[in-house]
Amino acid sequence: MPLVRRKKPAEAEKNSGSDSGNRNEKSEEGEEEEENGKKRRLHKKNEKSKAKKAKEKGKWSCVDSCCWLIGCICTIWWLLLFLYNAMPASFPQYVTEAITGPLPDPPGVKLRKEGLTAKHPVVFVPGIVTGGLELWEGHPCADGLFRKRLWGGTFGEVYKRPLCWVEHMSLDNETGLDPPGIRVRPVTGLVAADYFAPGYFVWAVLIANLARIGYEEKNMYMAAYDWRISFQNTEVRDQTLSQIKSKIELMVATSGGKKAVIVPHSMGVLYFLHFMKWVEAPAPMGGGGGPDWCSKHIKAVMNIGGPFLGVPKAVAGLFSAEAKDVAAARAIAPGFLDNDMFRRQTLQHVMKMSRTWDSTMSMIPKGGETIWGDLDWSPEEGHVPSKRRQINNDTKLARQDETGSLGSQLKSAYYGRIISFGKDVAEAKSSEIGRTDFRLLVDMQDAIKGRNFANNTCRDVWTEYHDMGIEGIRAVAEHKVYTAGSVLDLLQFVAPKMMARGSAHFSYGIADNLDDPKYKHYKYWSNPLETRLPNAPGMEIFSMYGVGIPTERAYVYELSSSAECYIPFQIDTSADSREDEESCLKDGVYTVEGDETVPALSAGFMCAKGWRGKTRFNPSGIRTYIREYDHSPPANLLEGRGTQSGAHVDIMGNFALIEDILRVATGASGEDLGGDQVYSDIFKWSEKINLHL
């Protein structure tokens, strides 16, 4: 037995629970255990003493190993850092050239070899979100951030104190200006928008190339403004427009009367449109520059990726905070923002914050159904961007006819329906859609909104959706389809406060009679369809934008599943086009040709048709040029964001575009550049738009 037991202790243990294993055995076991215990104690003693010895010798406990590991990592890190710093600056270029072959000269170097030198002063007008903002006065939670960047730069504070950050970035919900006790102001100078985040250039490449042909701080100017507030408010609060005016006047004077070349980007395009009207308007509301200020001071306006007629993205951004560009924070940390930081309320926070920013409303689609299409018709219909992307420029013409013929057979997408609820609705014929009359709802909105549901369950995040009540939300969804015209009503309904503020500063219509005195009000100045261009026949307007990237145009929405504390609507990402179908619906978004943010129609229409020749919007016949840049993605990772990109921001590093700007800045005219350069169907689409000119 003992032998057996010794051999198989595990069995004995098992048996001990049963009846057969009696106490005798157990006692024996106990003895044995004692014996074992003695042995073990001995062993232990031995071990202990040995361990002690070992410890005394080395003392390498867990902590030490950790320290050792950290030390190792640190040392290696420093070594690498040192090597990196000791590396000659041109090393990365060597590597790149070894892999991809010699890189083309940057345009600055190339043109310098041609003998071009700085001539006309250049003014940059940054767009939305790319400009830095810094703190000048804040609440106690923002201690120590005085004159530190809140927006742009490293965004360190987003992570450190998110709620504080949101509080400081928000504006007053009533006035659209500073909340009491908070002053956040734009960063000034070229640093305001050269890099958005470390390593993510915006204007830096263009600036560097301009510097190569002799530009410097005295003949370059970054017209930084607070992009959160409405255009007229930048003048009211910061006198930004006056500063731009004075700066342009100074630069023109100090560079020997050479007129300025203006390079606005994205929303800056609208901002500068506003500026051109403002500067010539008489004093109380305008800048009092007199009727020929623009023709005296401006040589050319080179709009980069200009959303002249707005962007559909802005609608989605305002409606459900889901657009990419406006809520750029998402792009920085997509997964992060969605759930953790604010306890799953990130989107609401972003919405609450961005709805206080008036400027987002400047980008709501303008021109209504005439431009953007109605329920059944849209200028871009029949166009399939996914196909065109693959074809080369030479075969394009042939293929275009083909797609054209195909398009007639295919069920074309109804781009005019900017927001539709459900994929079937988005594709149904207009006669088949059962709609409730939404305008009635708008009238009744107060009655509907009376029934609030419990606000306090939703913590402290308050969006206007909580005011709407379930009735209202259902009513919105039941209306099924919204065009560019009715989208305004929709926004009016879901975000009344914001729209009330916004409609005092922006307008989205088309003017019937531009002589109407009401158009002297500043709210029309940033809408190209409701203002005249200044009387400056010598001026040139360029519209430069990328093409070849699918761009958001219309959305398929659904009601959010958990409607309690969330934004009740969200893009129906399950809505995809079937494989056999040639359509451009993907993840609930219809896409068209564009630069990823601005559809080609919005960027090109004014220069292609609205202002071309002497029209009522362009009475002095300012020459317009369209310069499109076909997107070709960077060949490899080493190229970074590419030198031939057509994407909305990356295009600022496009060599062809930079060369165009440099040539104009050194005195070339649009004709010298080669006139229009068009890859998309912008002229065809413009043709289809029936606008009185």
Add this chain to the structure above:
Amino acid sequence: MASILRFRKLCYVEPVKCSSLGFQSYVTPKVGKKDDGIVPKVKTLVVEKKREQQQKKKRQPKEWRCIDYCCWMIGYMCTTWWLLLFLYHCLPATWPGFQVPESPGTRLKREGLTALHPVVLVPGIVTGGLELWEGRPCSEGLFRKRLWAGSFSEIFKRPLCWLEHLSLNNETGLDPPGIRVRAVPGLVSADYFAPGYFVWAVLIENLAKVGYEGKNLHMAAYDWRLSFQNTEIRDQALSRLKSKIELMYLTNGYKKVVVVPHSMGVIYFLHFLKWVESPPPTGGGGGPGWCAKHIKAIMNIGPAFLGVPKAVSNIFSSEAKDIAFIRTFAPGLLDSEILGLQTLEHIMRVSRTWDSIVSLLPKGGETIWGNLDWSAEEGHGFSFAKKGQASMSGNNLNNSNGRRSLQLKDPVKYGRIISFGKVASQLPSSQLSTFDSKEFPRTNTSTNFNSLCGEVWTEYDEMSRERIRKIAENKAYTARTLFDLLRSVAPKMMQRAEAHFSHGISENLDDPKYDHYKYWSNPLETRLPDAPDMEIYCLYGVGIPTERAYVYKSSPSEKCKNIPFRIDSSAEGDDGSCLKSGVYFVDGDESVPVLSAGFMCAKGWRGRTRFNPSGMATHIREYRHKPPASLLEGRGMESGAHVDIMGNVALIEDVLRVAAGATGAEIGGDKIYSDILRMSERINIRL
């Protein structure tokens, strides 16, 4: 059962502990012998344990060698550092017990002060940042990076390249071909000179507290290496300043501007005042009423109106402290190592291409700065015996009478700005062997062995031994003869710069020659603009010994590499004298003597004089230096030092009050601790 478990735990703990070090062999034998009885298991384990431990013993000395110890050390330190850093960040902003004194901005805001007049800040020499716009290949990757101010990391990485880019053209005083270094624009240009070393930051922060922001606060950054008129010619800096002031005046509801220049910015702005009202080709064409219309007050901080003696020693032997600011940064380093013993020569070569330094040379000649036997400050020297700070000014007044009789015998001859040998600095003038310094031989023919001197070229190499000896023989130089000396040792620089600056006293201000821009920055050769409502403040620190005159000697090593003259740091005065390490000190703010800072406000412009025809009000505000009580205070809140005074609470309060609308009389008029009024009295100048 329990003991087995315990045993197993024991066995397990060990491998876990060591697994990170690579002792994975533990696990395998145990798996293989799982079926064996407990005793063999235990035995084998024990045996194995023993074996392993023996192995370990053998292995451990192998595994943990020096490198590992190093790693361990580093890791340990890093961890501790991070831990401390983490704790530091977790600290509440207000440390209990340590009460942060309330800043003047907060206090004045509570009093109800708000931003009223726009404020323009004009930085001085060396404090403004410079950035690269175009450079030689060696500076690749530095485009729009700071070369000057900021971290100065490039000095260490590529010192020669850095020096090359900061130099200007020796002939024109403008950019050398292929290099464009420009002033950093905006408030960032001079808020901090180096990380943590504030210049304007404290003032800006306090201004912001009462409501200032970008639209009514402007930093007039300019390239401080250039002569003042060249900043306009090359960068249109003056035009930009004019346009900015006009704009701020307009957009802030027609409120006049308060200008706050510092150090050299003071004479830069003086130049601007004349430039803006002069007719276009050389001037700004603002018309005669421009200043009266746009400027409420000029609050000069540490003004170097009449120059600083430091500038002399800097040009002569590049040995001053403030202008070659780098030296305080890394004093030992610069003297010997990095550039191979030629640091000083390099610095001299670079700084001699900077015209602006010439603007800081003493102005007014012997009338102001004293001649061989007389000086305005004699008897008012800053003696090191007077350490009692509080009783200083009182003592000074009492002593000066008593002491005058004592010192009549041997007053300090501050007038001799440079003297060779301590004896020469004290001898009566009759015993000095001087000759007319204009007679310096100008033979440039005998250039001595240039090739021996490496690539560092200073103009001293072109000078013959004989001339160097002659210079030393002349023994003593006053503010007048000084210029002959400098013209002789730095001919190119003086030739360039004297087209831009003048250092005399005008006899007749109506002389048409005074329309030339080279006189505009000299308060003794220009009239103030016709703006009777404008106010001029002189705000400066007192109570710090300030360089006033130097005792030189010929450099002992006659090697070609050395600058042939250097300050005789062995020349020490007796107790109670103000000679120390070869430098005579007077009262001042460490850089600017009181006389230079205060004279114009105390006498030159006081009342209606020929320099101030419209009789605008002048106010002197002195701030007595009080060194920081503890390390926690940093650079002190009551400092009077030239740059640190920008953090002086009293000064900030004065600036804020004036910016918010107060006049000089309202903030208390003159506040004087030094003997500036008495000293000015003794200066015999026709007003």
